[in-house]
Amino acid sequence: MNPTRTSRLAVVTGAATGIGLAVARRLGAGGLRVVLLDRDGESLAALAEEAWIADRLPLDVSDPTAVDAAFRMLAERHGPAGVLANNAGIAAVHAFLDHPAEAWNRVLAVNVTGAFLCGQAAARQMAGAGWGRIVNIASISGVRASLDRAAYGTSKAAVIGLTRQMAVELARFGITANAVAPGATETDFVQRHHPAAIRAAFDAATPDGRYAAPEEIAEAVAVLASDAAAHVNGVVLPVDGGFLAAGVLGADTGR
Numbered sequence: 001m002n003p004t005r006t007s008r009l010a011v012v013t014g015a016a017t018g019i020g021l022a023v024a025r026r027l028g029a030g031g032l033r034v035v036l037l038d039r040d041g042e043s044l045a046a047l048a049e050e051a052w053i054a055d056r057l058p059l060d061v062s063d064p065t066a067v068d069a070a071f072r073m074l075a076e077r078h079g080p081a082g083v084l085a086n087n088a089g090i091a092a093v094h095a096f097l098d099h100p101a102e103a104w105n106r107v108l109a110v111n112v113t114g115a116f117l118c119g120q121a122a123a124r125q126m127a128g129a130g131w132g133r134i135v136n137i138a139s140i141s142g143v144r145a146s147l148d149r150a151a152y153g154t155s156k157a158a159v160i161g162l163t164r165q166m167a168v169e170l171a172r173f174g175i176t177a178n179a180v181a182p183g184a185t186e187t188d189f190v191q192r193h194h195p196a197a198i199r200a201a202f203d204a205a206t207p208d209g210r211y212a213a214p215e216e217i218a219e220a221v222a223v224l225a226s227d228a229a230a231h232v233n234g235v236v237l238p239v240d241g242g243f244l245a246a247g248v249l250g251a252d253t254g255r
């Protein structure tokens, strides 16, 4: 059974702000009913009522008991999830030699275990309906290493691995799983983690020379979550202005 587009339920994690909120808005604009999940219940509650918002719940995606309870409750209230955008994520910025194990564990717990737990809970519902779309928000940091990102980069590489694993295991249930790998994107996240020198370095390393808007990431998620992407499975789609394609930049050869 393929739920009709208008009745389809999308669940977005980390949806109170940034890329997650842009993804939620874009899926809502596409006619889906959207559930917003975020550990920051206050910011969720402060969002204006919109017709496409089906529900909003405070949730720490790394908490197995809470994730299980939330997805059960959502299914009872709204029916099975059809789309899941695994977007909730955190970073820690430490040199490898000084990286605290506690920060390592927390980043892996949220970014990887969180995506696994929500993916599993949603996929169980999707499998029952015979249709589903999972889009995991990875990062260019999961493909290319940068300084001071041991936990974050490793977590995003694991999200890409998890995406492939989901794609292979869930295809038989009519579920696709793909990843979007944003480059540097203008959100609160970069306000916290990108001082001026890092911003300049990203601009210089990106062929189109700028950060993404969250809405540009959301467009890619919407495509992968659509009916049209039925045969796209297990891919990593960079939305990065050419960052991952690039080698040395900046030398104007005058041609």
Ligand SMILES: NC(=O)c1ccc[n+]([C@@H]2O[C@H](COP(=O)([O-])OP(=O)(O)OC[C@H]3O[C@@H](n4cnc5c(N)ncnc54)[C@H](O)[C@@H]3O)[C@@H](O)[C@H]2O)c1
Pocket (backbone or CB within 6 Å): 013, 014, 015, 016, 017, 018, 019, 020, 037, 038, 039, 040, 059, 060, 061, 062, 087, 088, 089, 090, 110, 114, 137, 138, 139, 140, 181, 182, 183, 184, 185, 186, 187, 188, 189, 190
């Ligand atoms: N902004 C960038 O440059 C960039 C680049 C590549 C990838 N990403 C990824 O995109 C995703 C969103 O990033 P953003 O820039 O919008 O970040 P953000 O910090 O602006 O927003 C992240 C949201 O996730 C929520 N969150 C954090 N931990 C959570 C948890 N345990 N459970 C539930 N919710 C939680 C936060 O409360 C927040 O609302 C992240 O996975 C991030 O790694 C961001």
